[in-house]
Amino acid sequence: MDLFVQTVINGLILGSGYALVAVGLTIIFGTLHIVNFAHGAFFALGAYAVLTLQNFGVPYLLAIPLAAIVVAVIGYALELSIVRRALYDRGEHGSIIITFAISQAIVSAIILVIGPDPIPVKSPFGQTAMSVFSYFISAQRLFIAGTALVVLVGFGLWLRNSTKGQQILAVSQNAKGALYSGINVPLIRSLSFILGVAAAGLAGSLLAPLISAFPTMGDANVTIAFTVVILGGLGSIGGALLGALVIGLSNAFFETYVSVSWTPALGWILVILVLLLWPQGLLGKAQLNRH
Amino acid sequence: MKALGNRSGLPLKQLGLIAFGGLLIAGIGLGFESAFLLGLAAYTCAFAIFALSVNIMLGGIGEVPLGQCVFFGIGSYAPAIVMQQGGYPFEVGILIGMTVSAFLAILIGWLTLRLTGAYFSIVSWGLSGVAMVTALNLEVTGGPLGLFGFTRLAIGPFDLSSPKVYFIASAVILLVVLVFLAHVRSSRFGNALESTRQSSHLAQSLGINVFRERLKALVLSAPIAALAGSLCIPYTQIVTPEVMSVIRTVDALLAALIGGTSLLIGPVIGAVIFTILPQLMHFDANVKVLVFSLLIIFIIMVAPGGLHQLYKSAVARYRHGKKERA
Numbered sequence: 363m364d365l366f367v368q369t370v371i372n373g374l375i376l377g378s379g380y381a382l383v384a385v386g387l388t389i390i391f392g393t394l395h396i397v398n399f400a401h402g403a404f405f406a407l408g409a410y411a412v413l414t415l416q417n418f419g420v421p422y423l424l425a426i427p428l429a430a431i432v433v434a435v436i437g438y439a440l441e442l443s444i445v446r447r448a449l450y451d452r453g454e455h456g457s458i459i460i461t462f463a464i465s466q467a468i469v470s471a472i473i474l475v476i477g478p479d480p481i482p483v484k485s486p487f488g489q490t491a492m493s494v495f496s497y498f499i500s501a502q503r504l505f506i507a508g509t510a511l512v513v514l515v516g517f518g519l520w521l522r523n524s525t526k527g528q529q530i531l532a533v534s535q536n537a538k539g540a541l542y543s544g545i546n547v548p549l550i551r552s553l554s555f556i557l558g559v560a561a562a563g564l565a566g567s568l569l570a571p572l573i574s575a576f577p578t579m580g581d582a583n584v585t586i587a588f589t590v591v592i593l594g595g596l597g598s599i600g601g602a603l604l605g606a607l608v609i610g611l612s613n614a615f616f617e618t619y620v621s622v623s624w625t626p627a628l629g630w631i632l633v634i635l636v637l638l639l640w641p642q643g644l645l646g647k648a649q650l651n652r653h
Numbered sequence: 654m655k656a657l658g659n660r661s662g663l664p665l666k667q668l669g670l671i672a673f674g675g676l677l678i679a680g681i682g683l684g685f686e687s688a689f690l691l692g693l694a695a696y697t698c699a700f701a702i703f704a705l706s707v708n709i710m711l712g713g714i715g716e717v718p719l720g721q722c723v724f725f726g727i728g729s730y731a732p733a734i735v736m737q738q739g740g741y742p743f744e745v746g747i748l749i750g751m752t753v754s755a756f757l758a759i760l761i762g763w764l765t766l767r768l769t770g771a772y773f774s775i776v777s778w779g780l781s782g783v784a785m786v787t788a789l790n791l792e793v794t795g796g797p798l799g800l801f802g803f804t805r806l807a808i809g810p811f812d813l814s815s816p817k818v819y820f821i822a823s824a825v826i827l828l829v830v831l832v833f834l835a836h837v838r839s840s841r842f843g844n845a846l847e848s849t850r851q852s853s854h855l856a857q858s859l860g861i862n863v864f865r866e867r868l869k870a871l872v873l874s875a876p877i878a879a880l881a882g883s884l885c886i887p888y889t890q891i892v893t894p895e896v897m898s899v900i901r902t903v904d905a906l907l908a909a910l911i912g913g914t915s916l917l918i919g920p921v922i923g924a925v926i927f928t929i930l931p932q933l934m935h936f937d938a939n940v941k942v943l944v945f946s947l948l949i950i951f952i953i954m955v956a957p958g959g960l961h962q963l964y965k966s967a968v969a970r971y972r973h974g975k976k977e978r979a
Contacts, residue, residue, distance in 0.1 A: 396771075397771035397774075397775070444950055444954070447954055448950070448953060448954045456953050457771075458717045458770075458771055458774050459717060459906060459910065459949065459953060460949075460950055460953055460954075462719075462903060463907075463946040463947075463949045463950050463953075464946070464950065466900075466903065466942050466943075466946040467942075467943055467946035467947055467950075469942075470939040470940070470942040470943040470946070471943055473939045474937075474939050474940065474943065478939075585778075585779070585782060588775055592772075592775070623786075623789070623790050624786060624790060626782065626786050627782065627783045627786035627787065629782070630779035630780070630782035630783045630786075631779075631783060633775060633776065633779040634764075634765075634776050634779045634780065634783075637765075637768060637772055637775065637776050637779075638764055638765070638768075638776070
């Protein structure tokens with residue numbers, strides 16, 4: 363029973379990290395209609411930004427928001443120079459390859475500038491574990507879950523209550539209709555892209571102390587985020603949260619009760635099953651990506 | 654429709670092209686002595702075969718088959734396992750790899766080809782992830798270390814451990830694959846594929862079973878990828894789970910896109926550029942990835958048809974300029 367509860371706690375905390383990555387992915391898909399295969403690279407950029415800032419003496423807690431801003435700036439530069447010109451309103455064929463190429467370019471640039479080896483990232487929470495009702499939770503994990511929760515709730519409220527947030531929702535529902543009602547669609551798309559990659563960078567900077575920073579660190583997390591997003595329904599934010607919890611729990615249970623070395627395959631198997639069985643996801647709209 | 658090229662080309666012209674290819678192979682095979690260059694050229698041929706296989710999906714039905722490396726990997730692992738565990742010859746392994754990958758393609762295609770676009774690519778990517786974890790964890794694949802130390806790599810009487818024979822064998826196989834694909838292109842099936850790619854709804858309304866044509870394309874491409882995987886072994890001398898890595902597919906995608914996906918020979922041109930250029934420039938592996946990723950972004954933005962589109966528009970501009978001056 364103890365092991366069971368501990369697994370549930372681990373799963374929920376894991377899920378909150380996935381939710382951050384997944385929300386960024388789903389927002390970009392919702393408004394830009396591209397699947398951002400470069401999301402993992404932005405995740406890694408967030409971790410490396412924290413690492414670099416720490417080397418300059420910036421404390422970890424301050425480095426996290428700064429890292430998200432750095433990633434947002436890089437994202438904006440790429441949006442202006444590539445994404446905007448090459449992707450909007452073109453076929454998916456091109457967007458898959460271009461975002462993949464961006465991801466490869468970022469990863470190889472990281473290897474060339476910083477190096478291929480994993481670098482541990484220090485965090486003030488260190489290895490301390492807290493005991494809550496006799497269950498152990500590492501302080502860093504609790505911090506991740508807390509931050510993710512605050513950011514996600516804040517983001518949800520912002521989407522619901524602010525003008526810009528409403529405009530993002532409008533563009534994702536119907537871009538043409540939004541354009542006709544006077545919404546600056548290109549601006550909203552840039553904003554969504556920046557917010558999406560900043561969320562990925564934030565997740566990277568939060569998770570870096572747990573898994574250390576290495577160039578391809580984003581791959582595993584983003585493949586899981588794909589599962590989360592597809593399970594929740596591409597473009598649906600509530601769905602992404604629900605999907606994150608489901609995937610986080612199932613990963614934790616698989617790791618505890620079945621096998622650690624096969625866990626990476628679980629994410630992929632879930633993606634495949636979800637796509638084959640519920641391609642519209644749990645909360646997504648029915649869509650036309652099928653024959 | 655111009656994408657199909659000379660579909661009703663004269664047999665004479667085809668024979669001429671084949672003869673030219675044969676002469677080129679003989680020229681390179683007999684003219685060069687360097688074992689390094691011949692080995693690299695042979696590997697380029699194998700890589701070109703893989704790029705052709707990827708392009709059956711990319712240029713043929715317009716999907717991005719990120720998981721094509723699974724078939725490549727099966728083609729690499731099958732001979733390695735068969736040679737080390739069973740003591741069977743290399744050729745038997747190649748045939749087993751091609752057969753297994755074709756049957757696997759039926760299963761995979763039947764499950765996944767109803768999806769399109771990003772959904773298909775993600776599932777396909779997922780399969781390569783599962784395949785890689787499987788290769789890492791199984792005992793028969795040698796785990797993370799992989800399989801190595803092969804004693805006899807030969808096809809029939811041709812011993813592939815000699816670089817010259819290795820090059821000529823893989824170049825001839827590449828030529829055979831090209832001739833075969835040229836025939837497929839001009840067949841009824843090729844036309845059906847092209848119409849499916851341009852507009853699947855229109856093709857469906859004309860009575861083409863889109864799903865079945867797409868499935869056929871995958872089943873056609875899988876053994877070709879497996880063949881490429883087998884042909885790489887004499888060069889790499891080792892088979893590790895890395896052969897299933899999605900990076901391998903991406904390399905082939907880049908080659909196909911650089912050369913031009915609508916051209917039969919495009920992936921071959923791209924593969925040559927992709928392997929020879931970094932060697933000439935003494936690129937580090939990561940510089941290579943960076944340069945080619947940026948190149949591909951540039952190509953998709955400027956010339957989605959690949960380098961031959963750039964070449965064509967340059968020729969057109971040149972002729973136009975000449976006319977104006979005259």
